[in-house]
Amino acid sequence: MGDATRSTALVALFIGIAAIAGGYAAAFISGGTPVWAAWLLALGIRVSLAAIMILGAARGRRGIGPLKLPFAFVALVLVIGFGAALALPATEGPLSTLWLGLPARAAIVIYGVGLLPIVVLPIAYALTFETQTLSAEDVERVRALARENQAAIESGATEPMDNQRRG
Amino acid sequence: MIQTASVSALLQVALPNAVRPAVVAVGILYFAVVLGISVWAARRTRTARDFFVAGKGIGLVALTVASVSVSVSGFAFIGGPGFIYAVGLGAMYIVLPAAVTNVMGAWVLAKRMRLLGEARSLITIPDAIGVRYRSRAAQGLSAVAILVGIVGYMATNALAMGVVINSIFGVGLGWGIWIGMGVTLAYSASGGILAGIYNDVFQGTLMALASVLVFIFVLQFGGGLGEISRTILAHDPAFLGPWGKLTPLAALSFFFVFSMGSLGQPQAVHKYYMLRDPLQLKWYPLLKTLGLVLVLLLYFSVGVGVKAFVLSGRLAPLASPDQATPALLLSVTPIILAALVFSGVAAATMSAANSFINIGAAVVTHDLPVAFGRRVKNELRWGRTVTVLIAIAAAITAQRSGTMVAFLGIFGWGLFASTLVPALAVGLNWQGATRAGAMASIATGLIVTLALETVAYWKVFTFPAGVTASAVAMVSSFLVFFVVSWLTRRNAPTEIDPDVRLVMEL
Numbered sequence: 210m211g212d213a214t215r216s217t218a219l220v221a222l223f224i225g226i227a228a229i230a231g232g233y234a235a236a237f238i239s240g241g242t243p244v245w246a247a248w249l250l251a252l253g254i255r256v257s258l259a260a261i262m263i264l265g266a267a268r269g270r271r272g273i274g275p276l277k278l279p280f281a282f283v284a285l286v287l288v289i290g291f292g293a294a295l296a297l298p299a300t301e302g303p304l305s306t307l308w309l310g311l312p313a314r315a316a317i318v319i320y321g322v323g324l325l326p327i328v329v330l331p332i333a334y335a336l337t338f339e340t341q342t343l344s345a346e347d348v349e350r351v352r353a354l355a356r357e358n359q360a361a362i363e364s365g366a367t368e369p370m371d372n373q374r375r376g
Numbered sequence: 377m378i379q380t381a382s383v384s385a386l387l388q389v390a391l392p393n394a395v396r397p398a399v400v401a402v403g404i405l406y407f408a409v410v411l412g413i414s415v416w417a418a419r420r421t422r423t424a425r426d427f428f429v430a431g432k433g434i435g436l437v438a439l440t441v442a443s444v445s446v447s448v449s450g451f452a453f454i455g456g457p458g459f460i461y462a463v464g465l466g467a468m469y470i471v472l473p474a475a476v477t478n479v480m481g482a483w484v485l486a487k488r489m490r491l492l493g494e495a496r497s498l499i500t501i502p503d504a505i506g507v508r509y510r511s512r513a514a515q516g517l518s519a520v521a522i523l524v525g526i527v528g529y530m531a532t533n534a535l536a537m538g539v540v541i542n543s544i545f546g547v548g549l550g551w552g553i554w555i556g557m558g559v560t561l562a563y564s565a566s567g568g569i570l571a572g573i574y575n576d577v578f579q580g581t582l583m584a585l586a587s588v589l590v591f592i593f594v595l596q597f598g599g600g601l602g603e604i605s606r607t608i609l610a611h612d613p614a615f616l617g618p619w620g621k622l623t624p625l626a627a628l629s630f631f632f633v634f635s636m637g638s639l640g641q642p643q644a645v646h647k648y649y650m651l652r653d654p655l656q657l658k659w660y661p662l663l664k665t666l667g668l669v670l671v672l673l674l675y676f677s678v679g680v681g682v683k684a685f686v687l688s689g690r691l692a693p694l695a696s697p698d699q700a701t702p703a704l705l706l707s708v709t710p711i712i713l714a715a716l717v718f719s720g721v722a723a724a725t726m727s728a729a730n731s732f733i734n735i736g737a738a739v740v741t742h743d744l745p746v747a748f749g750r751r752v753k754n755e756l757r758w759g760r761t762v763t764v765l766i767a768i769a770a771a772i773t774a775q776r777s778g779t780m781v782a783f784l785g786i787f788g789w790g791l792f793a794s795t796l797v798p799a800l801a802v803g804l805n806w807q808g809a810t811r812a813g814a815m816a817s818i819a820t821g822l823i824v825t826l827a828l829e830t831v832a833y834w835k836v837f838t839f840p841a842g843v844t845a846s847a848v849a850m851v852s853s854f855l856v857f858f859v860v861s862w863l864t865r866r867n868a869p870t871e872i873d874p875d876v877r878l879v880m881e882l
Binding site for chain 2: 257264294303348
């Protein structure tokens with residue numbers, strides 16, 4: 210399950226980057242950048258950012274566990290934010306309705322893409338920190354292995370590696 | 377790009393006589409606090425580990441504020457608002473990624489780098505690449521890439537400091553460069569990263585304070601964001617479109633480079649080693665994101681506010697977009713607020729310069745010798761010596777090379793992103809990544825960035841609208857990393873030490 214999550218995230222990351230590459234390549238087509246190039250870039254950015262976050266957050270057999278919801282929410286925010294900016298007609302003018310002081314399309318991007326993830330992701334990170342990211346036991350496992358390695362080096366059983374010589 | 381815009385704006389600033397005493401007084405007070413912190417830190421710096429990663433570590437709040445401080449430069453105060461003034465809300469795509477980059481960095485890098493520091497006492501980014509791939513060559517290659525990026529950043533920061541100090545004290549650009557670099561050098565060489573961190577705490581606090589106060593002032597002066605928007609919509613509705621006056625491809629390109637690219641910025645990533653207790657990472661992304669939002673309030677409010685004030689005739693038309701912040705400060709804000717922001721700009725440039733000096737010194741005294749299988753015997757003494765040499769070289773480059781400084785400043789962010797993100801950020805989370813893949817990716821990022829930025833700068837080739845050298849280099853580096861790792865995948869299982877594997881699996 211855990212490996213499956215990471216493998217899927219890696220494939221998604223590759224696809225996302227390939228989509229971004231496709232978007233840029235399309236800009237070189239003679240006759241101007243096609244409209245779909247921006248859509249490809251928006252899709253690639255969304256997929257690659259979500260994929261690399263999942264790759265970092267996946268934890269053994271647990272995968273991303275309860276982080277599915279916040280990740281899905283942020284992916285949705287990016288879909289709606291970039292999608293609305295690309296798809297909605299430009300109607301900004303003196304009589305535009307303002308949302309929290311900005312015209313609708315700008316408000317969706319600034320408040321949606323720029324602020325909503327702040328409310329969700331760092332809180333989700335903190336709330337799942339011990340179960341999903343790092344516990345005191347994890348730290349102790351790493352320290353114990355470091356002590357074993359150091360003892361092996363000091364007893365002459367192992368050659369020190371470059372980054373184990375420093376005190 | 378970032379520092380250069382700030383510099384060009386401030387080059388045109390001449391403080392009115394009525395404002396100068398207050399600005400000079402705040403400036404002197406600012407430098408006095410910086411020196412006081414430096415003397416305190418110098419007394420606590422006794423080993424190379426103290427010098428490069430602050431010894432036993434830094435507490436959560438101090439590290440967070442320091443990290444915010446080095447993450448923004450003078451661009452957030454001068455060039456950024458000018459960019460919004462010129463192209464509208466499209467310029468926001470440079471800072472919008474801040475909503476996800478800090479927590480993304482925490483998931484992808486922070487835990488693993490902090491635990492690698494625990495397992496191997498690592499002190500640099502190339503150290504992490506070296507142990508991940510069990511490769512001195514990969515460590516050396518990433519060190520070279522960082523050094524090339526630092527040359528650009530340092531020269532532009534030196535020039536920016538000179539310009540700010542000249543604006544405050546009127547000592548001339550040359551003396552401004554040497555005074556600014558001298559003060560930064562004094563605390564970098566004596567107190568190393570410890571002095572840097574606590575000066576960053578002071579400087580970050582100053583920047584946040586200045587930013588919040590300017591934000592409040594602009595909203596009050598403009599009658600609220602709604603009134604400001606109405607004024608702009610009446611004259612220039614495209615300014616408040618979701619892409620501003622940029623093409624969607626250009627705006628999204630900024631978002632990609634400044635989001636994914638954040639995972640390769642050594643001045644921010646290096647900080648993960650310094651947290652005293654790894655478990656304190658729990659609140660790090662939240663605190664840092666909130667801190668960044670505060671510091672970036674000025675970026676948005678001045679860019680949009682000044683546009684409305686100029687359109688409504690409350691401010692004279694600007695000579696250039698980069699004049700947005702100086703024009704607002706010198707025309708309508710209270711003097712003390714102008715003084716605070718000028719000190720904030722000085723703080724931003726010094727903070728960035730200190731961080732890059734320290735990272736550059738570590739590359740020269742630690743990573744490059746390791747790459748050649750050697751060790752420097754007294755890393756602390758050599759660290760201080762190289763710190764002095766880097767600072768002097770940066771000051772001379774800033775003073776003598778004219779337009780070349782602007783060129784050097786263009787590619788720092790993109791170079792770090794394209795050379796480090798795949799090998800470091802993906803590599804620490806994918807056991808199938810190979811040494812060959814990492815080295816090919818770093819080399820691709822380095823070569824493609826330098827080649828494309830050079831041809832673009834000298835106008836040998838013009839990219840289509842929305843395509844940047846940084847973005848193309850980062851995408852190329854990613855694809856090469858995946859393809860070469862896949863082609864050499866048989867080697868992957870043998871290239872990871874057991875303790876590194878444990879850190880990657882946690």
